[in-house]
Amino acid sequence: MPGPWGQAPAGRPGADPGALEQALREVAPERWDAYERLLHALAEGQVLMLLWHGSPGSPDAQYGNMEISGHGYAPAVTSPEQLTASGWARAHEVISGREIAASLYRTRWGLWLNPHAPGGGVGVPWADLRRIAAGLDRLPAGPLKLSEPQVNAQQFFALLERQAGEVRAVRALRRAWVQPSVGEPYLAIGLDLYESSPPAVEAVRALMQRAIAVAPEGLAVSTVAMADEYDPVALWMRANARPFFDREAGRPPTGPYPPVPPYPGQSMPGRPIPGQSMPGQPSPGWAYGTQPPAPGWGQQPQPPWPGYPGR
Template sequence: MSAGATADGAIERALGEVAPDRFDAYERLLYALAEGRVWMLLWHGTPGSPDAQYGNMELGGHGYAPAVTSPEQLAASGWARSHEVISGPEIANALYRTRWGLWLNPHVPGGGVGVPWADLRRIAAGLDRLPAGPLQLTDPVVQAPQFYAQLQREAAEVRPVRALRQAWVRPALGEPYLAIGLDLYDTSPPAVEAARALVHRAVPQIPAGLPVSTVVLADEWDPVAMWMRAFARPFFDREARPYPAQGYWPHQPWQ
């Protein structure tokens, strides 16, 4: 049996275990997708043609592109138009950027399983790099005055930083953590690295064992950044406080 066929079988086995509130089973499905491939149903055109267009379906106001998980499922679906075989990471990367999800085996009894675009983003970026959803996001209650004092002091000196926000993130799987949102004038890699470095320097001031992460608020696909932009008030805001010598000059070295 080929490696591709083995991975395809893993997707179908994982699909069979998915059930409401079985976040562990759903996570296994995402890992199987990251290693496997799917058969995308084309509504128009043929694979690689300029007019190729995936099928589409809408559930709960969200768009999904339908796919099946094997040649056997393709035959069972009765789909008579063209299809495209593509790896899980490739289709995840293509769909999430337009906020489209992936719906697997919509023809089966029960209607199949939908993978929202936020989870496709995790597949595209690396499942171990981003927290497992659905996420519970709230205002944090962290007793760490020295941590926040150092962040505020150093943020005033790191010129790309406009503001800092925060959220308490509780993933569906894994430990909760404190996320620091970086609102930046400049999102070039050196500016982002300078902002992240100031947070890392302050981490020793936080209670031992408390995980801390950073997120760039300009990331339009990150659910934590989206929540912070909508609900979190800055605990450092350069433009709301008198920092007369701390304006942002793009071509100056960052400290």
């Protein structure tokens, strides 16, 4: 019986089975270009998910899981040869990189590739699995450096603030300066809306177009939905950026969103992440790197992961 994410395909036609392992060998700290190649190879390839319980297709089939620095990861291997090298004696499931990315990130679980390998393998945080599922070219490459904008765009902000009051769908506006690890920096405008009906979305789109017309030449501007509980820029703005337009300013706060959850690489009190923060970056969007797996990654019983229940 199909699980909630459908049948796992046998792999993408034409995908190079060795591309993922080649990309994996090139990943190193601060080599974000190599890490991007790994994400592209994962998106086009397939992995072998290690099943802690059951077998593919059985009602009790369940992935293994591991915890690294307070974040959950599902372990996988990249080829039958790596499966043999891992010594894994239980069942496994072959699934495409895109499908496992789409299923894991929604429960904020990452994917850990070849945890048995020397050095502990490589972890892909859920924030990057989200990028794979949505399209790597559509979302910025992390780790992101996020800060208050220092750009001289007063006319742009003034027009946004003034005309936002005339667009009834807008509750509040926030802003952040985003510097991806790969690509050019840009200004992000966080849109906190009362509704997302087609007329409301069109009114907000027109508002942004009018404002961008007076933005400084060469300034790249993007919008972020503050209601997106998986977007790292929206999460950062909710936690760190005060609105520069707030229709409900002065009213008792009601908290339209639940508390901001931690995401990979975010500083958490009492749970530092050694070696992942970049110099001068106290609150990164997320971070990556090779880390050794938790001791006994495949040998000790793990709490069940409420994700893929098998087929």
